[in-house]
Amino acid sequence: MDKDNVKCWISKDHPPGLFRRFEFENYNNLRIFLDRLADLSKEKKYYPDISFGSKYANITVYASNDKVLSEEEKAFAQRVNELIDPI
Amino acid sequence: MDKDNVKCWISKDHPPGLFRRFEFENYNNLRIFLDRLADLSKEKKYYPDISFGSKYANITVYASNDKVLSEEEKAFAQRVNELIDPI
Numbered sequence: 081m082d083k084d085n086v087k088c089w090i091s092k093d094h095p096p097g098l099f100r101r102f103e104f105e106n107y108n109n110l111r112i113f114l115d116r117l118a119d120l121s122k123e124k125k126y127y128p129d130i131s132f133g134s135k136y137a138n139i140t141v142y143a144s145n146d147k148v149l150s151e152e153e154k155a156f157a158q159r160v161n162e163l164i165d166p167i
Numbered sequence: 168m169d170k171d172n173v174k175c176w177i178s179k180d181h182p183p184g185l186f187r188r189f190e191f192e193n194y195n196n197l198r199i200f201l202d203r204l205a206d207l208s209k210e211k212k213y214y215p216d217i218s219f220g221s222k223y224a225n226i227t228v229y230a231s232n233d234k235v236l237s238e239e240e241k242a243f244a245q246r247v248n249e250l251i252d253p254i
Binding site (some may be wrong): 132 | 198219
């Protein structure tokens with residue numbers, strides 16, 4: 081993994097975090113993704129900020145120490161990438 | 168129901184909509200609420216904007232015609248109120 085970046089995620093600075101927007105063909109596919117993400121959050125005990133409508137979800141992984149993303153937080157974002165079916 | 172308001176929801180003007188923040192004791196209770204809300208959305212074919220973290224959810228019901236909330240949209244917000252257990 082790149083030192084500061086996770087593939088497909090946008091780095092933010094104030095506060096530090098990673099952002100990615102996921103788009104879906106329909107609401108059912110979005111729900112499948114959100115359910116998988118809920119399972120991952122329980123497993124990792126990490127809860128990102130999530131916004132969603134009927135066909136999209138915006139996910140932000142914030143640095144829990146307010147300063148710099150930890151390796152665990154970057155790994156979490158990487159795991160979220162793996163929740164979607166390969167295009 | 169009040170002409171323009173729904174109990175516990177904040178009216179917004181630009182764009183017109185209704186907003187309410189729901190807070191929960193724990194992530195499990197939040198998930199139960201989100202699952203109920205997903206069922207309601209499917210039933211009513213209306214998908215509000217939802218943001219959530221580990222213990223809260225912010226819901227916005229926008230006027231789908233961009234001008235004024237319909238009776239159906241206000242009724243949807245009222246139904247969301249009924250998804251939480253009475254305090």
